[in-house]
Amino acid sequence: METFLTIAEAAKLLAARKLSPVELTRSRLDRIKKLDGRLHSFLLLTEERALADARAAEKRLMSGQSRGVLDGIPIAHKDIYNTAGIRTTAHSRLLEHNVPARDATVVRKWAEAGTVMLGKLATHEFAMGGPSFDLPWPPARNPWNTDHFTSGSSSGTAAAVAAGLILGGTGSDTGGSIRGPAALCGIAGIKPTYGLVSRAGILPLAFTLDHSGPMAWTVEDCAILLQAMAGHDPEDPASANRAVPDFRAGIGKGAKGLRIGVLRHFFTDDHAASEATIRQIDEACDVFRRLGAEVREVTLSPMMDWHACNTVILTAEAYAVHEPWLRTRFNEYGELLRDRLALGALLRASDYVQAIRRRRTLCLELAAAMRETDILISACAPGEAPRIDAVSKWNMLENPSFTAPFNLSGNPAMSVCTGFGTGGLPVAMQLIARPFEEPLLFQAAHAFEQATPWREKRPAFD
Amino acid sequence: MAQEIGEAEFKLLVAAAGLTLSAAQLATLRHGYGLFRALLARVNEPMPREAEPALTFDPDVR
Numbered sequence: 186m187e188t189f190l191t192i193a194e195a196a197k198l199l200a201a202r203k204l205s206p207v208e209l210t211r212s213r214l215d216r217i218k219k220l221d222g223r224l225h226s227f228l229l230l231t232e233e234r235a236l237a238d239a240r241a242a243e244k245r246l247m248s249g250q251s252r253g254v255l256d257g258i259p260i261a262h263k264d265i266y267n268t269a270g271i272r273t274t275a276h277s278r279l280l281e282h283n284v285p286a287r288d289a290t291v292v293r294k295w296a297e298a299g300t301v302m303l304g305k306l307a308t309h310e311f312a313m314g315g316p317s318f319d320l321p322w323p324p325a326r327n328p329w330n331t332d333h334f335t336s337g338s339s340s341g342t343a344a345a346v347a348a349g350l351i352l353g354g355t356g357s358d359t360g361g362s363i364r365g366p367a368a369l370c371g372i373a374g375i376k377p378t379y380g381l382v383s384r385a386g387i388l389p390l391a392f393t394l395d396h397s398g399p400m401a402w403t404v405e406d407c408a409i410l411l412q413a414m415a416g417h418d419p420e421d422p423a424s425a426n427r428a429v430p431d432f433r434a435g436i437g438k439g440a441k442g443l444r445i446g447v448l449r450h451f452f453t454d455d456h457a458a459s460e461a462t463i464r465q466i467d468e469a470c471d472v473f474r475r476l477g478a479e480v481r482e483v484t485l486s487p488m489m490d491w492h493a494c495n496t497v498i499l500t501a502e503a504y505a506v507h508e509p510w511l512r513t514r515f516n517e518y519g520e521l522l523r524d525r526l527a528l529g530a531l532l533r534a535s536d537y538v539q540a541i542r543r544r545r546t547l548c549l550e551l552a553a554a555m556r557e558t559d560i561l562i563s564a565c566a567p568g569e570a571p572r573i574d575a576v577s578k579w580n581m582l583e584n585p586s587f588t589a590p591f592n593l594s595g596n597p598a599m600s601v602c603t604g605f606g607t608g609g610l611p612v613a614m615q616l617i618a619r620p621f622e623e624p625l626l627f628q629a630a631h632a633f634e635q636a637t638p639w640r641e642k643r644p645a646f647d
Numbered sequence: 648m649a650q651e652i653g654e655a656e657f658k659l660l661v662a663a664a665g666l667t668l669s670a671a672q673l674a675t676l677r678h679g680y681g682l683f684r685a686l687l688a689r690v691n692e693p694m695p696r697e698a699e700p701a702l703t704f705d706p707d708v709r
Contacts, residue, residue: 494690496686531680582682
């Protein structure tokens with residue numbers, strides 16, 4: 186068997202009975218046992234559950250009762266997704282022994298689709314505090330160079346996918362927690378439209394900014410995984426009650442005729458990205474032009490305006506979630522999260538209200554820009570992954586985030602690898618579409634991916 | 648650009664918020680708050696009256 190398989194590739198082999206779910210699952214478990222001691226992407230390996238899931242999938246496949254393309258595919262969940270009877274910690278001492286009674290909606294839906302659950306994945310503490318070295322488990326490491334940061338907060342998912350330990354996994358994104366680690370670990374990750382995927386049973390960070398989404402090696406794999414996540418859920422008050430489209434409908438249709446806007450000032454002036462990041466976004470624009478797209482620059486308010494708004498709302502909402510524990514169990518948090526959360530205690534009510542008002546004006550501005558464009562392009566991260574010991578506690582306050590604008594607006598946004606920087610680590614771009622236009626986003630991202638060689642290179646981690 | 652706050656003023660702010668911090672915690676949080684204040688200033692810049700929070704979730708916008 187190939188060391189690395191995408192979901193689409195594995196599904197074909199499984200359907201043709203050239204590969205069994207048990208064989209595939211055992212190969213991933215062996216790989217986790219061999220490599221994860223250096224990567225720390227898993228907080229909990231659920232081997233018995235995985236083999237039971239795999240045997241059940243095998244039985245279905247052999248009896249012609251396959252549940253579809255995800256039947257028998259090994260996945261894992263970020264450890265803020267509740268899993269019934271299985272420890273869910275948020276990578277925090279506060280929930281070290283927490284065992285939920287019910288699955289999160291997404292966990293249930295992926296299980297119903299036939300996925301094989303390998304375990305629970307590292308995260309920044311409560312999806313905000315990392316990388317932290319004073320928690321019961323170490324932070325995940327970047328498989329391209331284990332001295333380097335994965336970004337976060339969906340750190341374990343990104344590391345495990347890049348290293349081929351899982352074929353896909355769940356992430357969550359409140360300011361960039363899917364797209365950031367996807368970018369730094371060289372994989373694909375989508376933050377879907379706000380309301381498209383249920384957040385019921387996922388530990389909250391900031392109610393109006395939290396998104397759930399999939400992470401995988403390819404754009405097509407993300408589309409496959411999203412298909413099994415999306416849909417209305419009355420248990421999530423923000424869930425959109427609308428039909429779920431075929432997310433692979435645009436896959437293979439190319440980029441001809443697409444109107445693409447480049448938010449160049451975001452990554453050249455507002456927060457200057459690395460030379461490699463800028464050059465490779467420029468090259469990506471050339472790729473889209475060659476594919477028949479129309480590419481032009483688009484200007485929005487300075488990225489710091491978006492970032493300030495997102496940070497104030499996030500801090501206020503996260504503090505509201507955590508206030509009871511901050512008052513009674515302050516020193517049980519990791520230092521990094523504790524200090525970041527404590528800022529929320531110092532906000533005034535008017536700061537939060539003004540930020541919500543600012544959000545409205547920024548959302549209108551973006552909606553107007555997207556009437557003239559189908560897809561926007563920006564950077565996803567400033568450059569390659571920094572060393573893990575060089576990440577500032579206050580990095581979220583020091584420089585504007587490339588990803589946060591689309592948490593504010595709720596637009597779907599995706600990280601796509603554009604190559605490698607001078608340090609040999611991945612760099613990426615971010616593609617953004619109008620709300621609920623994920624099929625078009627996947628179409629554009631897949632067209633780029635097919636036109637470039639970046640999916641052929643995996644980390645030499647073994 | 649950070650907007651520093653004086654130590655005495657910051658101690659009052661922290662006390663009013665009901666937090667009990669060690670001297671080291673107070674020092675690191677004071678530094679972070681200086682950075683945070685710059686972001687707060689941005690969201691508090693004047694806005695048109697039509698910028699209504701009640702419309703944030705207009706489905707045509709999102």
